[in-house]
Amino acid sequence: MDVLFIHQAFPAQFGRLALELARRYGWRCRFLVESLSACPTPSRSMLETLEIHQVPVDPPRPRGGLPWPQVFGGWLEQCSSYRSAFDRLGLRSDLVVAHGGQGAPIAFLREAVSAPIVNYCEYYFPTRFADLTYRVDLPPAEVAPFYPRCINAPTLIALQNADAGYSPTRFQRDSFPERYHPKIEVHFDGIDTELYRPQPAGELILPDGRRIGPGERVVTFVARGLESMRGFDLFVAVASRIARERSDVVFVCAGSEITYYGWDNHHTGGASSFRSWAMERLDAPADRFAFLGHIEPEALAAVLSRSDLHLFPTVPFVPSWSFFNAMACARVVIGAEVAPVLEVIDPGRTGLVAPLFDTDRWAELALEVLARPSEFEPIGRAAADLIRERYSLDACVPDLRDYFERVASGRPPDS
Incomplete structure (x- = not known):
């Protein structure tokens, strides 16, 4: 299987997953990203095994992100940059897996690819008493009711243009409007239990x-x-x-x-x-x-x-x-x-x-x-x-492999 992962940063949610798919099943995993992340930092094995293409962003985004009223316009410009890079590199694949919304502007790829598109549905921001507005003990920010609508707009467009979606947890899936739930399955990312494991206490x-x-x-x-x-x-x-x-x-x-x-x-x-x-x-x-x-x-x-x-x-x-x-x-x-x-x-x-x-x-x-x-x-x-x-990775990677193969082959989602 040849999979193209699209995300604003690398490795983010996809780096370790792609490395496991390549190691365990021989999949070819390529990336279209803007930058290499410092949290988490890509490992040497990721950089040596996975094919990473960077999208030039001009002008660079300001530190701290765009002001909230400019989020949607900035996303449209981001879409154009990704589409140009995609066409220039000729990145054809069996499946596209992308972090929807600001993380990866996949909407403009709908007419450019014949492969199915999977949207990583990380979160949909409510407008009140959750996430940004849950801390009622702290003074509310004036923009709090407006910001979620700006950031959710690209997320919904990406989900609408995808063939399928998945969220790591039920809570994240349920944050999306109920009418989209049948399109979003729950598949966790996977924890490295070889690294994070019980060890003897000491200095x-x-x-x-x-x-x-x-x-x-x-x-x-x-x-x-x-x-x-x-x-x-x-x-x-x-x-x-x-x-x-x-x-x-x-x-x-x-x-x-x-x-x-x-x-x-x-x-x-x-x-x-x-x-x-x-x-x-x-x-x-x-x-x-x-x-x-x-x-x-x-x-x-x-x-x-x-x-x-x-x-x-x-x-x-x-x-x-x-x-x-x-x-x-x-x-x-x-x-x-x-x-x-x-x-x-x-x-x-x-x-x-x-x-x-x-x-x-x-x-x-x-x-x-x-x-x-x-x-x-x-x-x-x-x-x-x-x-x-x-x-764990051992529990989640085979599950995600089966899910990706099912979407790539056009089989219907699990009930």
């Missing part, structure tokens, strides 16, 4: 050289950005409470100071990052925190394997891969009591949950886990078993 050497010995406890927070949508400030509030109760805990945070989603500069006044704002506002003990920034997967696996507890205080939004990675490492995870977390965690069996805004309850649960770790070890083991059985 942890952080990327910055700091050493965490066997006698110290580690509580982790991981997100692409240390921002309000992933509840970084709520994590700081919980961590500060834990720090007052226990002197042996280090709080290790991986993620950029950049805000990728939402308008955290409204809260900070633009004078500092949301990380700095949260630490100062909550008077957090800075010497108890270790901030790693973006780190390579191998370093992240080492951190998560050494973690005694992982916190995931997210709003209802696309679940982070780090959430699955922590579970794969047999960590006890406390997640927000929201739909995307509850789809994965069976409370009390494969993880723990707490109401997002009840930081006292989060702290109480966290202190229980840290005080009696042996009682909670079965939860971590059950979490690792769940990821291995349902969400």
Whole structure:
């Protein structure tokens, strides 16, 4: 099978999947992208195995993206750039798999390709009380009701022009208008359980050289950005409470100071990052925190394997891969009591949950886990078993292969 993957960045959601399809089944996997990503960073094996073509973008996008009223016009220009590159390179294939909307403007390819088009349906933004507007404890941004309509327009056009679509989780599929649900199947991306796996605890050497010995406890927070949508400030509030109760805990945070989603500069006044704002506002003990920034997967696996507890205080939004990675490492995870977390965690069996805004309850649960770790070890083991059985590459890649073959051959979707 010859598959063309289209995405704004590489590897994003498709890099590891394409590498597995090439390795396991001998598929030819090519990419049409704008840039190579730093989160996650492409591996050497990806760069050596996969055929990557870059689309020149002129003019380059401004840092932080386009202003929301210009999103749709910018997407139309992006469509033109991709179409020109596609025609110039002659990229014909048996199947096109693309991240719809802003991630990959596939709408203009409908008349250019004879192959079926699969749309990766990552998320459809609601207009209120979800994702961007869920944090009712923070001042709302004036543009919040308008931005989703601008960003959803390309997503719907891409889905309308695709032959089929898939989402990694039911929550993500269900975020789309109900009339599109029959067109969207659920197929998860796949977690590398050879990398993210239970390992013996020992000394942890952080990327910055700091050493965490066997006698110290580690509580982790991981997100692409240390921002309000992933509840970084709520994590700081919980961590500060834990720090007052226990002197042996280090709080290790991986993620950029950049805000990728939402308008955290409204809260900070633009004078500092949301990380700095949260630490100062909550008077957090800075010497108890270790901030790693973006780190390579191998370093992240080492951190998560050494973690005694992982916190995931997210709003209802696309679940982070780090959430699955922590579970794969047999960590006890406390997640927000929201739909995307509850789809994965069976409370009390494969993880723990707490109401997002009840930081006292989060702290109480966290202190229980840290005080009696042996009682909670079965939860971590059950979490690792769940990821291995349902969400691992070994479980997901064959499923996605079958799905791609079915769409490429024109067979109807599963009921």
